[in-house]
Amino acid sequence: MSYLFKCMDVILPPRCPFTGELVDSPGMVSAEAWKSLSFIGAPFCHACGFPFEFATQGEALCAACLGEAPAYSRARAALVYNDASRDFILGFKHGDQTQSVVAMVPWMKAAGVDILSAADVIVPVPLHRWRLLRRRYNQSALIGKAVAKSAGVEFCPDALVRTRATETQGHLNANERKKNVRSAFEAHPKRLSVIAGKRVVLVDDVYTTGATVSECAKALAKAGAADVSVLTLARVVRPGRV
Numbered sequence: 001m002s003y004l005f006k007c008m009d010v011i012l013p014p015r016c017p018f019t020g021e022l023v024d025s026p027g028m029v030s031a032e033a034w035k036s037l038s039f040i041g042a043p044f045c046h047a048c049g050f051p052f053e054f055a056t057q058g059e060a061l062c063a064a065c066l067g068e069a070p071a072y073s074r075a076r077a078a079l080v081y082n083d084a085s086r087d088f089i090l091g092f093k094h095g096d097q098t099q100s101v102v103a104m105v106p107w108m109k110a111a112g113v114d115i116l117s118a119a120d121v122i123v124p125v126p127l128h129r130w131r132l133l134r135r136r137y138n139q140s141a142l143i144g145k146a147v148a149k150s151a152g153v154e155f156c157p158d159a160l161v162r163t164r165a166t167e168t169q170g171h172l173n174a175n176e177r178k179k180n181v182r183s184a185f186e187a188h189p190k191r192l193s194v195i196a197g198k199r200v201v202l203v204d205d206v207y208t209t210g211a212t213v214s215e216c217a218k219a220l221a222k223a224g225a226a227d228v229s230v231l232t233l234a235r236v237v238r239p240g241r242v
């Protein structure tokens with residue numbers, strides 16, 4: 001992949017993945033874009049990673065996780081999903097800006113430092129094969145592969161499969177999302193040895209309500225995963241949720 005990036009440098013000068021401005025090296029972000037990004041740092045819910053406004057003691061949980069423990073053990077995200085990160089992710093998802101992954105890797109490694117240090121394998125949230133054909137690539141798999149390579153963790157792109165095509169979720173509320181993805185994933189029967197007894201990190205681009213990653217985590221647990229954590233580039237943060 002780095003060879004590909006080097007070749008692309010010769011042809012195309014590196015540009016900021018957010019603003020399109022020329023920058024010094026691939027993966028660099030312009031000063032203007034940097035100001036509009038909001039990185040998630042402590043304090044946050046120890047389980048789902050929801051950022052808290054005030055300092056907390058120990059491994060504090062948010063009200064939602066206290067009410068019902070998530071299907072995964074921990075979820076971490078690098079960025080708040082705001083206008084800047086949304087444009088970036090949409091460009092990455094639909095605009096073939098696959099070189100943007102260079103910028104994401106260090107952010108995701110920093111956000112997921114505690115889960116990546118204990119990880120055995122990184123698994124992306126899968127796309128249904130029809131959607132994969134239309135988009136040509138799975139953005140979660142591209143992110144997962146780059147993070148795995150940089151962190152020195154095994155990567156298994158097809159550990160999970162979608163058992164059915166699901167509606168796109170942009171317009172659905174939390175309950176509808178849950179219903180939409182219920183039992184939509186299972187472990188690939190040929191990849192059970194990669195999952196059973198392993199500490200799995202599930203990678204996706206955005207954590208919205210957690211419905212998709214929760215269903216994936218259930219499928220991984222059913223296949224015998226010892227632990228399932230979640231690492232995403234961005235996370236929706238609704239003010240007043242906690």
Ligand SMILES: [Zn+2]
Nearest residue numbers: 045048062065
């Ligand atoms: Zn939480």
